[in-house]
Amino acid sequence: MRAVLAYIDAGSGSLLVQLLVGGLAGLGAFAKFRWHEIRARFRPKKSPMADPPAPTDRAS
């Protein structure tokens, strides 16, 4: 199952690293992406059950 999540829903780390590649435009996008992430963390969640566990959660 995790294999499916790994590519359909890549952890943000993998995506953010790619934005960093993109030069100035990439940095701008990167900053914006991070800002959205941080802001989302402080938004009230609908319900804990509505969200699937983040793919980066590793139960190892």
Added chain:
Amino acid sequence: MVLAEESVTRHLGTEAAAWFRGVEETGLLVDLVADGLLQPFERTEIADGSMIVVSPRIPFVTYPSEWTTSMLKDAALLTLEIIDRAWDREVHVRDASAFNVVFDGGRPVFVDHGSFRPGHTPFWLAYGQFCDHFLNPLALNALTGTPQRTVWDSSLEGLSAADLRGILGLRSLRRGLLRHVYVRAALERGGDGLDAGARRELRSEFGVAPDKTRGLIDTVARQVRRLEPTAPTAWVGYEDDNSYSVEEAAVKEQALRELVGAVKSRRLSVDLGANTGRYSLVLTDYFDQVVALDFAEGAVESLYQRIRSGEAPRRLTTGVSDLLDPTPGRGVLNEERPALLDRLSGADLFVWLALVHHLVISRNVPLQIVATAARRLGPTHIIEHIGPGDPMSQLLSASKTEGSWPSDRAEFERAMGEVFEIVAVERVTQYRHLYLYQAPGP
């Protein structure tokens, strides 16, 4: 996906079939098959718009936990080559799992035909998985000497950036790894605050240009090439059993050939405790496929390099495994990735040269268990018995403080005789004999 004796069949629904056609039109798949990178296939259209894709089945497969570090590196480079060529033709590959690569003899081949999709994507979607399955284990080995195999013991998803960063510490700040390990690990933690929906939304808003993605693929490829498979500092050289003189080795080889001649079915043979493969090569003269297994990575690596260079024939395949702790079943219901014993059973002949005395003396396995294990694997075996008078036996016994070597020929034949019948015996030296055993019945 359906596995039959000789083939693997995939059924693609209408949407997947449309994608497949789109990819085929670019000519990519034909080229990949022609260059030996992708397993050949035949496809059949079905009236309702769906499709059947059939590939020949590779008779014996190994999993990443059975690969030497070089084998993982070659699998990584194959995967990158495919991703690269696909991107050039505006096709992307959905995932980059090590399980999508199978060794056909000594040659890695990609087998996930369903992974290709037409078009470029705003990100390299499989980058994270590629790092976890390939780059990270290779980096772990290059920097610490730990064999990449250990990574798979606890995870079928390779090694995460966070775990690797924890292990490497400041070493993950090296130029080649900084971005993929250190930074990626740091950024992954930040994403925990988002739910999957928000993440998807953000992903659709941002992206990188295709040529930048191409650049990343090339950078990762360069980094993978630079990571050299490394042995741990306590390296032990592996040579063939050198208590043999050249003449004795020739006699043993001839004895082996005599006995193999009496084996009727010649599709698949397994050389257990194959060491550097001297006798595995002999078996390739008789069998369609030969599998050489040993628990010493150094020995397997040396054989793998010979297969890779073409010095050994391609129908020889190799892998690392401890017969006394073979790879268990993994994945869903522990069946998704079948156990090694299950993959091996059905072979026409198992060969145990200079092995049983190691199991009995050094690893304390009673002969009865050896016989039971052999029967579990299959009905036909060539087993070398080494008596107590032999120098090698004495060397191994010398380090034991209790008991003595419990097996002269009579004892050996008694234990094996409970399960097998002797077909033939060949003498190699006064103390060494090769037995051809057959289990009675169907």
